[in-house]
Amino acid sequence: MLEKNAPSSPFVADMSMRIERHADTYAENITEFLEQPHGLRRRVTEQPLLDLFTRHTEAVVATYDPPGIRRAGDSLVFGHIYANVLQHVTAAPPQAVSVKQLIAALIAAEVEFRGPLRLSRTQNRLLAETYERLGRPLVQAGLPAHAALAYRRAGSLYRIDEDTDAEDRCGLEMARARRLAQPVAWRRIGGLVPDLICGYGYRPFRMLWFVVCQLLVFLVAVMLRSDQPPAITLFQVLMNYLNPLGVGDTASLRVGGRAIFVVESYLGAVTMSVFFALLVRRWFRL
Numbered sequence: 001m002l003e004k005n006a007p008s009s010p011f012v013a014d015m016s017m018r019i020e021r022h023a024d025t026y027a028e029n030i031t032e033f034l035e036q037p038h039g040l041r042r043r044v045t046e047q048p049l050l051d052l053f054t055r056h057t058e059a060v061v062a063t064y065d066p067p068g069i070r071r072a073g074d075s076l077v078f079g080h081i082y083a084n085v086l087q088h089v090t091a092a093p094p095q096a097v098s099v100k101q102l103i104a105a106l107i108a109a110e111v112e113f114r115g116p117l118r119l120s121r122t123q124n125r126l127l128a129e130t131y132e133r134l135g136r137p138l139v140q141a142g143l144p145a146h147a148a149l150a151y152r153r154a155g156s157l158y159r160i161d162e163d164t165d166a167e168d169r170c171g172l173e174m175a176r177a178r179r180l181a182q183p184v185a186w187r188r189i190g191g192l193v194p195d196l197i198c199g200y201g202y203r204p205f206r207m208l209w210f211v212v213c214q215l216l217v218f219l220v221a222v223m224l225r226s227d228q229p230p231a232i233t234l235f236q237v238l239m240n241y242l243n244p245l246g247v248g249d250t251a252s253l254r255v256g257g258r259a260i261f262v263v264e265s266y267l268g269a270v271t272m273s274v275f276f277a278l279l280v281r282r283w284f285r286l
Contacts, residue, residue, distance in 0.1 A: 011067060012077055018063060019081065019111065022056040023104035030099050034142050042183045046145035053103075053146070057110045064115045074122035078108035082130050089137050097137050105134055106150060113153055121161060128157035128166070135173055144180035151177060164285060168202045175200040204278035211271060215241060218264045225257035236261075241268035 033041060033049055066077075076082065085105045088097050109130055112119070119127065131154035138147035151174035158166040179191035194200050198207050219237045226233050236245060244265040250258050 015060070015064060015111070016078065016081060016108075018060055019078070019104055019107050022060055023100050023107055026053060026056050026103050026107075027098075027100040030103065030143070034099075042185075045183050046143060046181060049143075050145060050149065053107075057107055057114070060107060060111050061114050064111055066115070066117055074120055074126070076123060076126050076130070077112055077117065078105075079126075081105055081108045085137070086130070086133055089133060097141075099141055099143075102134065102137055102141060102143075105130070106138070106146065109134070109150070109153070113157075124157050125161050125163075128154045128161065128170075131157065132166075132170055132173075135170075135177065139177055139180065144177040148174050148177040148181060168282070172199050172202040175202075198274070198278060201278050201281070204275060204282055207271065207275045207278070211241075211268075211275075214264070214267060214271065218260060221260045222253070222257060225254045225260065226252060227254070228252045237264070240265055242272070 029049060029052060033044070033046070036044070082105050085097050085101045109127060112127055131150045135147040135150045135154070138144070138150060151170045155167045155170035155174065158164075158170060176195060179188055179195070182188045182191065196206075197210050198204055215237060218241075219234060222237055223230060223233050236250075239245065240261050241264055245261055247258075250261055253261075
């Protein structure tokens with residue numbers, strides 16, 4: 001009887017050993033990278049590592065010559081490798097996973113993704129879920145660019161499965177991982193703005209909260225420059241956001257009040273245009 005998470009055939013066992021050997025070698029490079037001072041690691045980035053990762057993966061794929069073009073059943077070839085990692089990630093509370101285990105699982109997933117075996121729809125789904133679940137521990141291990149690769153693969157497989165919600169979820173996580181992988185500090189900080197406002201375009205309804213915040217700011221600003229009742233000021237601010245007021249509508253404002261309305265109208269036009277563009281993209285998958 002096979003042990004839990006053991007390879008199902010001699011061929012799979014042989015391929016698993018090759019993956020483990022390449023993971024061992026690559027893990028040494030990652031350890032050297034992570035042991036560098038934080039500032040130096042930021043300047044170097046993970047791109048040279050990803051190039052090396054591609055060479056390791058291609059070396060395994062070149063020797064991946066399965067007995068047939070289809071796998072019996074709907075399980076994944078290297079499910080035992082993924083299980084060793086994911087059972088720790090999904091534990092309550094999550095347990096630490098070594099870099100070598102993460103890399104072995106990522107190489108195995110790449111071999112299945114790029115290999116000659118024709119995957120069924122169920123296998124595509126399982127592989128997409130595996131890629132997605134590898135993303136967070138890769139980020140936690142200090143390898144956000146590797147996580148972005150995993151999320152990109154997951155998104156493409158979910159697209160094949162026509163699961164648009166899962167595809168968008170992976171797209172959002174990929175954008176966040178890419179932000180963390182940025183070598184320049186101001187770009188990482190600046191990248192938080194589109195995430196908070198609209199989730200990099202994958203969460204357009206977040207912009208409604210941004211609209212509310214804008215209206216509150218302009219309401220307070222106009223009330224400080226106006227002597228009219230608050231109810232009228234509220235009406236003017238709400239109307240001006242979507243339809244700019246005329247000169248006669250702002251006659252009761254003191255100096256600077258009209259400038260506030262001008263800024264609000266331009267900002268409202270830009271914000272609502274972006275909101276509806278993202279909404280149309282989400283609804284019609286443009």
